[in-house]
Amino acid sequence: MLLELCDVVKRYPGAEAAVLRGVSVQVQPGEMLALTGESGSGKSTLLHLAGGLDVADSGRVLVAGQDLTGLTDAGRAALRRTTVGVIFQQFNLIPSLDVADNIAFQARLAGRHDPARAAGLAERLGLAAQLRKYPEQLSGGQQQRVAIARTLAAAPRLVLADEPTGNLDEATADAVFDLLCDLVRETGAGLVLVTHSERLAARLPRRLHLQAGVVR
Numbered sequence: 721m722l723l724e725l726c727d728v729v730k731r732y733p734g735a736e737a738a739v740l741r742g743v744s745v746q747v748q749p750g751e752m753l754a755l756t757g758e759s760g761s762g763k764s765t766l767l768h769l770a771g772g773l774d775v776a777d778s779g780r781v782l783v784a785g786q787d788l789t790g791l792t793d794a795g796r797a798a799l800r801r802t803t804v805g806v807i808f809q810q811f812n813l814i815p816s817l818d819v820a821d822n823i824a825f826q827a828r829l830a831g832r833h834d835p836a837r838a839a840g841l842a843e844r845l846g847l848a849a850q851l852r853k854y855p856e857q858l859s860g861g862q863q864q865r866v867a868i869a870r871t872l873a874a875a876p877r878l879v880l881a882d883e884p885t886g887n888l889d890e891a892t893a894d895a896v897f898d899l900l901c902d903l904v905r906e907t908g909a910g911l912v913l914v915t916h917s918e919r920l921a922a923r924l925p926r927r928l929h930l931q932a933g934v935v936r
């Protein structure tokens with residue numbers, strides 16, 4: 721199993737009710753699914769727990785068979801470097817690095833930088849002419865494609881994407897979404913993609929819907 725959440729509960733300090741109230745999910749290697757739910761239903765929270773960015777109050781989270789619950793902060797950081805790739809809505813590129821170095825950044829951290837692979841990703845994502853530019857010189861759609869290349873260059877087994885096309889106009893969002901799905905499929909990674917878009921969710925083979933703290 722690539723990702724397994726067993727009866728996961730998460731409550732933020734000071735909040736009356738738990739956001740996640742016993743969520744159980746299993747994702748197989750190579751599976752691609754949409755995670756939907758109303759604003760505030762806990763989609764980002766679930767993604768953060770799956771990516772080891774935050775910890776559950778109870779229940780278990782396993783990534784590639786490794787139980788995150790028992791890991792130290794350093795252990796979870798190592799998992800994020802080597803096994804999980806996260807793509808955010810706000811791109812989160814490093815402003816002082818050019819496109820080529822942004823793309824190489826995570827792969828270098830993972831000890832997997834492969835110039836040919838990085839160049840191939842840049843080409844597929846239409847970034848070959850932008851490699852020496854800095855993030856501020858790029859459009860939103862281009863920045864998001866750099867963020868996707870950066871994540872996939874590190875060859876993660878699990879890709880977690882939090883509204884990766886939420887900042888883009890519809891036509892650009894569709895094109896970036898298709899590229900992301902094609903590239904993830906080709907690498908055989910699993911994908912959990914948070915979206916508010918019914919249209920995009922319908923294009924993935926499986927959907928999880930969060931409601932009232934549980935998955936429906």
Ligand SMILES: Nc1ncnc2c1ncn2[C@@H]1O[C@H](COP(=O)(O)OP(=O)(O)OP(=O)(O)O)[C@@H](O)[C@H]1O
Pocket residue numbers: 732733735739757758759760761762763764765766
């Ligand atoms: N760090 C935090 N501290 C306290 N409360 C938080 C924190 N992060 C999220 N919450 C609360 O937890 C609930 C779920 O938030 P979360 O961001 O997971 O929802 P979401 O489904 O991703 O929402 P959206 O679709 O609006 O992005 C919300 O009520 C939010 O206010």
